[in-house]
Amino acid sequence: MEANQRIARISAHLHPSNPQMEREHAILRRDGCRAKGGAPGFKVAILGAAGGIGQPLAMLMKMNPLVSVLHLYDVVNSPGVTADISHMDTGAVVRGFLGQQQLESALTGVDLVVIPAGVPRKPGMTRDDLFNINAGIVKTLCEGIAKCCPNAIVNLISNPVNSTVPIAAEVFKKAGTYDPKKLLGVTMLDVVRANTFVAEVLGLDPREVNVPVVGGHAGVTILPLLSQVKPPCSFTPEETEYLTKRIQDGGTEVVQAYAAVKFADACLRGLRGDAGIVECAFVASQVTELPFFASKVKLGRGGAEEVHQLGPLNEYERTGETGYFGVYH
Known part of the structure; x- marks a missing residue:
């Protein structure tokens, strides 16, 4: 019985989409999760964690001793990435979030949001092509940030940074949460x-x-x-x-x-x-x-x-x- 409870806690921790598990194992809910990290630190979310940049970024952030809780969000493949990263024997607690319906959960209470989400520039693709695709992605993610963690520092990687940062600024201005000191394009x-x-x-x-x-x-x-x-x-x-x-x-x-x-x-x-x-x-x-x-x-x-x-x-x-x-x- 005790073993089954431990397994259920691990499952709820890695895949926090089951409301019943969230209720039964309140110790692993978002509002108490930071205390269960290996050391005091910050809560970080990576949006686009299953991508070509997101996966190695997730691994490296899991190794950072300043991170106590690491949320990995993507619209595809985030459960597999979460499972892999969570096996690393470092202090940060890792939780996975899949699909736009879990975006708000991924962002709740976060101190730092890192956004590598979007498509990379491919051969034959102009910066305008890249902008048209990634602008919509960044807009949606920033709307979630404005709602769920408006005081978080945002590191924006999604290209073209020259254009996605101003887009993010406009989203935050519209929501009334814009702080120019907390929106940083990663160069x-x-x-x-x-x-x-x-x-x-x-x-x-x-x-x-x-x-x-x-x-x-x-x-x-x-x-x-x-x-x-x-x-x-x-x-x-x-x-x-x-x-x-x-x-x-x-x-x-x-x-x-x-x-x-x-x-x-x-x-x-x-x-x-x-x-x-x-x-x-x-x-x-x-x-x-x-x-x-x-x-x-x-x-x-x-x-x-x-x-x-x-x-x-x-x-x-x-x-x-x-x-x-x-x-x-």
């Missing part, structure tokens, strides 16, 4: 790539390199500030051109997942109150005449609590800042 992929490529040129460990990347998150809107690389260094015009183009043009889903979890971890450390957390993100900004711009931001309990100015730019970067960003998707 960390550009930073990760820039750090790696610059480290190759300098012969350094990429973990020792920090390259600010500003602008947008598509093609020529991406501008690595090679004049502000740490540790300080200089590049020839040829190296600058080569590195800039390489950073603008590369991309893979697995690296995107790594970058996404790196940025999510920075947000969680900010929520915890750690000092000095500064990363690049695509945010509402007054740095340029554009309403949204990827910049270095200070992360804290309120999200992007400070948007940094661009700082001194060299001639190449000034040309990029004024010339690249007229068209955003």
